[in-house]
Amino acid sequence: MQNGSLALVNGRFRTMDPSLPLAEAALVQDGRITRVGSNSEVRAAARGVEEFDAAGRTVVPGFIDGHAHFEMTCCALALCLSVTTPPYNTLAAIAAAIRERIEMTPPGEWLVVRCSFNLYARVEEGRLFTRQELDAISEQHPIAIHSSLHVSMLNTLAIKELGLWDNEPPRGTIVHYAEDGTPTGVMTEVWDLVPPFTRSQVTGAIREKAMELFISKGITTIHNLPYSEHDMLAVQDLHESNELPIRFRVYPHVGHQIDLDGLLAMGLKPGFGNDWMRFGGVKIFVDGVGHDGYGNRVYDLKWEEDALIEFICRAHAAGQQLWMHVCSQPAIRLICDGIEEALRRHPAPHRHRIEHSADYLIDDADIERVEKLGILTITTPAFIYAQGDVLSLPGSQRWPRRFRLRTLVDRGFPVIGCSDSTGSIPDGIAPLFNIACAVTRRTLSGGTYVPEEALTV
Template identity: 30%
Template sequence: MATTVYLAERIWTLDAEHPRARSLAVRDGRVLAVGSPDDVRAAAPGAREVDLGDATVVPGLVDAHAHIHGLGRSLTTVRLEKAPSVDEVVRRLAQAPASSFQGDWLLGRGWDQNEWPGGAFPGREALDARFPSTPVFLTRVDHHAAWVNGEALRRAGITRDTQDPEGGRILRDARGEPTGVLVDNAMDVVAAAMPPPTKDQLETRLRAALERCARVGLTGIHDAGMDLEAFRVLQQWDAQGTLPLRVYAMAAGQGDERHAYLEQGPWQGRMLTMRAVKFLADGALGSRGAALHEDYSDEPGQRGLLLMSPEELEARTRAFMARGFQVCIHAIGDRANTLVVDVLLRASEMTGTQALRHRVEHAQILRREDITRLGAAKLVASVQPTHATSDMPWAETRLGHERLRGAYAWRSLKDAGANLALGSDFPIENPDVLAGLYAARTRQDATGRPEGGWRSEEALTGHEALEGFTLGPAWASFEEARRGRLAPGQDADFVALSVDPVEGAARGLVDARVLATVVAGVEVFRESP
């Protein structure tokens, strides 16, 4: 029951009645008082004091769309981000640490052919030359394509006669032989041949991810499609009181594990919640798996992939809605977004679950009429600001100019009435929430390009960006009465930053530091002096 008073240069409370303060008191995991130092000291006599100097304190920052196990795997296997060539990928793989192996399979992630000369998908030849008998499985930066070698194909039984699975593509050369690149559901054919991680591996990955999240200023994560084994580990940690951050978990709705989640139903712990399910309607833009109404501008005849039939998507949606789950559906392409808005509106009306705050995950490329429909229905638009700044060098090549009018359209979605919840989709993007705040305000990369921002009419203000990582996720997870603001009675989740993310220059966010991360009144990270 000890009380702590925090002092700072400024505190953004996001409480409409008292938007700014300089001090807050914390007791028993809740905010006791907020206001001037004198007023807060009077409300908490004899309390321990922590002076944060010229820091700015904001309510707890929450990533509304992320993958904890995926981040842990990326931190402990070969990292291929920004590799400029196939040769560099092979060089990094040759230096792989022991943690990069799952069984005898070598794992890596983060390659992006858009970074390479020519921008073409790779083939398996370079992997076969260096790893002739070790199966290699490398996920693309968007996690919607994998690059594997011949040994991995052999173990999975994939040959030139293997048919593309529904919702997937096995890329082939001129002779019809698999090249080693698998898109969307085709990845699962090879992944099924891979041994699962050990319990120790899984726990190591989850701990690494949660520690990283605390260091970058996250007090909570919405995990977009949690596998059952990871959920059981977090359940155990939550029961033991050792789960450091709040986790709002969406059940993985693609595979057979969905039956276990349906049987269990929504679940609530102390720091862990499971009351949502995540489905995938389509793939990703970078691997040309996003489902479009019209052909890709840079690949005539290709319109992407629906990862399950519209009938199956609606059937699963209704089943989980009827069980009391919030339904969250990944939709990147405009065709997928049309389908997802259709399904959510129709299914929620039939099941009477409009109050479950159903969500469109990514809401990335939409026709203008679907932006209007999404907003009018007050659906959650769970969007990722750094996706726009990562994709902007090549998005128009994929889509053409006209379709960009409804792409990464955060301002349009907000003005239409959608509830914005901002995230990163880590490990596809960096979990650094400050980079998300910067991208939301500027629509520029870290070097300040392009001047004025990319399609700057869709940018958010500093205040709106902060709300998107605080109030937005709180509402999207039914916790607005307890989180998202700093007011008496609210959970004591907050972050101390070296800059003011609201009124300070946006450019300052690029080099800003997280000074402290506090969850339920406990400091889970504090910058070393």
């Protein structure tokens, strides 16, 4: 493509425009689609622009990933040690891979390991690592193993560096203790305490992985949740050097990156920015992963209820869009309480979202309440594939998670799809894979999970 211009012809263009649902060709000029229509119409307008013959292939608009941790994903698969299950089906195999990496890691440097969801249920040992096992691998390196992102196993040095050996853990964090009162090494909700990668490391990871993981999957826009200032700076650097053809809408994590007072003091409104990077609003975690690391249900609320409701009211009154993470039904209900109060105090249009709500909404009464309040619902269909087998286990103690997508779509909900990628499920980034999961409801073992809620295409 020369100067951002290209004429695409002889394709099957699905435009998503009801007035012209199908077309043969499209013209891109200076990086923008300026015409869609027949081959002859596009060629007449192209005026010598380079031509690409789609040869009858289907062409669709670029995909928008409605919720992803872009930089974290690139870093997880370029800088961390990635040991997904399969093929790493035992703790012993994972430990061997960690030992091999440790030999190449300078003493004192963190080693962050990324594993699959529900590691305890997927490895042959049927459990998680202890800190003593990780100490046996190295006492000279802080080691953090994340099963997905929210369940972690740490060695003693890492626990001490994060201040979790003697101190009370943050609200919503679960630390397992041995009989002698010392941490076992298994914890939840400590991922945001681990030191971030540097600006240059993030930049290198994006250069290495962005094309493979996101751009090649047809993703052109990401609603993004950066981990640190280094992530934000790296993306801006790559935009300035024309190395990153992805648009971002950025939602800082309030409570981790900045507090609400500081953010509001900046005077940013959702939409501020340019075509490549815009400020979107506020991301918060209302609860955590919703279990203790071994699948036993907990309500790991990260807020005092009154404080959360007041936060929602303040952000809403300031015109901010709120993204609110949940992994339980009580958290959804608490958010609804907050939005009801916010609308009572300050009636105004909004586009507040409950992340993962389309996966966790079970009761019709909750669905009706979310609908009445105008809250946007979000789903990650790849989690059906990654977690459906564990959710199907007899006697599962987890919060119910049925992904009632058919029900929501039939009621008219504009359900937003996303990968929620952090690097735990590399295959789960592709939008087409997520669409397939929503349609087939297939799990990792080849079974199906709640097939009556399948969508059609």
